[in-house]
Amino acid sequence: MIDANVLVEALPYVKEYSGQIVVVKYGGNAMIDEELKAAVIKDVTLLNLLGVHVVLVHGGGPEINEMLSKTNKESKFLNGLRVTDDETMDIVQMVLCGKVNKNLVNLLDKGIGLSGVDGSLFEASCLDSKMVNVGKIEKVNPQIILDTFENGYIPVVSSVAKAIDKLGIYNINADLAASELAISLHAKKLILLTDVKGLMKDPKDESTLMERVKVSQIPLLKKEKVITGGMIPKIECCVKAVREGVESVNIQDGRVMHSLLIELLSDEGVGTLIE
Ligand SMILES: Nc1ncnc2c1ncn2[C@@H]1O[C@H](COP(=O)(O)OP(=O)(O)O)[C@@H](O)[C@H]1O
Numbered sequence: 001m002i003d004a005n006v007l008v009e010a011l012p013y014v015k016e017y018s019g020q021i022v023v024v025k026y027g028g029n030a031m032i033d034e035e036l037k038a039a040v041i042k043d044v045t046l047l048n049l050l051g052v053h054v055v056l057v058h059g060g061g062p063e064i065n066e067m068l069s070k071t072n073k074e075s076k077f078l079n080g081l082r083v084t085d086d087e088t089m090d091i092v093q094m095v096l097c098g099k100v101n102k103n104l105v106n107l108l109d110k111g112i113g114l115s116g117v118d119g120s121l122f123e124a125s126c127l128d129s130k131m132v133n134v135g136k137i138e139k140v141n142p143q144i145i146l147d148t149f150e151n152g153y154i155p156v157v158s159s160v161a162k163a164i165d166k167l168g169i170y171n172i173n174a175d176l177a178a179s180e181l182a183i184s185l186h187a188k189k190l191i192l193l194t195d196v197k198g199l200m201k202d203p204k205d206e207s208t209l210m211e212r213v214k215v216s217q218i219p220l221l222k223k224e225k226v227i228t229g230g231m232i233p234k235i236e237c238c239v240k241a242v243r244e245g246v247e248s249v250n251i252q253d254g255r256v257m258h259s260l261l262i263e264l265l266s267d268e269g270v271g272t273l274i275e
């Protein structure tokens with residue numbers, strides 16, 4: 001029997017989010033389980049039907065690692081970002097813009113796949129001379145996303161960018177791409193779906209989840225090495241999004257069934273709210 005209270009509880013949230021933009025970053029590690037992936041797709045479809053403009057920015061780190069190992073190449077990371085030589089860049093582009101993007105689009109009825117290169121969505125320059133094919137987003141041209149909303153589509157975006165300081169394409173961390181997109185679209189909310197409960201004081205102990213974290217607390221958490229690895233770019237992009245006007249930024253567990261609906265349409269908060 002359906003609990004009607006769930007629907008009644010959702011009503012004010014539907015009113016709040018209908019017509020608003022929500023950017024969801026769907027991390028590669030949270031994408032591995034097919035049943036969970038199907039639940040995320042259902043959530044996005046339902047939100048779209050309720051009039052919420054959802055953009056799905058996907059990762060694909062584990063799939064890139066897998067393809068690199070098939071070609072006997074090692075995966076190397078510096079501060080959570082992939083060291084991307086020319087051969088790795090080819091694989092990043094093939095995996096992100098090809099396999100991962102199209103597999104997600106295929107699961108949606110009204111999905112449209114875009115890479116950061118399409119419509120010059122992301123323009124980037126080199127992040128660092130030691131990180132040759134890793135880009136820093138200099139400009140976002142969000143018109144292509146607004147056009148897809150206009151036509152009722154759900155944009156599914158892969159995190160590569162058009163190079164503006166050379167010929168070619170840059171590899172962009174998907175958290176950073178999602179955050180820049182949320183800022184440029186004046187999104188109401190940015191949600192980062194990952195494979196942990198949220199930001200934890202001790203990453204090995206879920207009971208140490210920090211439900212709310214202020215931007216001013218972050219430097220100390222970094223200094224104390226509470227934040228490491230893939231969490232570094234994730235937190236950096238949250239801080240930037242909060243500072244640049246995204247109303248609400250959340251890191252939450254993509255392994256929990258329907259965590260998007262719970263966060264957006266219920267009184268229950270999940271994960272870590274960065275404020
Ligand atoms: N303080 C922390 N709290 C939670 N996770 C952390 C923390 N510090 C580092 N991490 C690591 O960050 C990872 C999430 O980043 P990442 O693997 O890049 O995820 P995604 O693929 O979703 O972008 C977690 O799996 C965890 O190993």
Ligand SMILES: CC(=O)N[C@@H](CCC(=O)OP(=O)(O)O)C(=O)O
Pocket residue numbers: 026027028029058059060061062064080081082092134135159171172173174175230
């Ligand atoms: C520069 C950089 O690190 N790019 C990432 C892009 C994919 C990504 O961010 O995927 P996840 O969200 O699954 O980690 C990479 O090559 O792995």
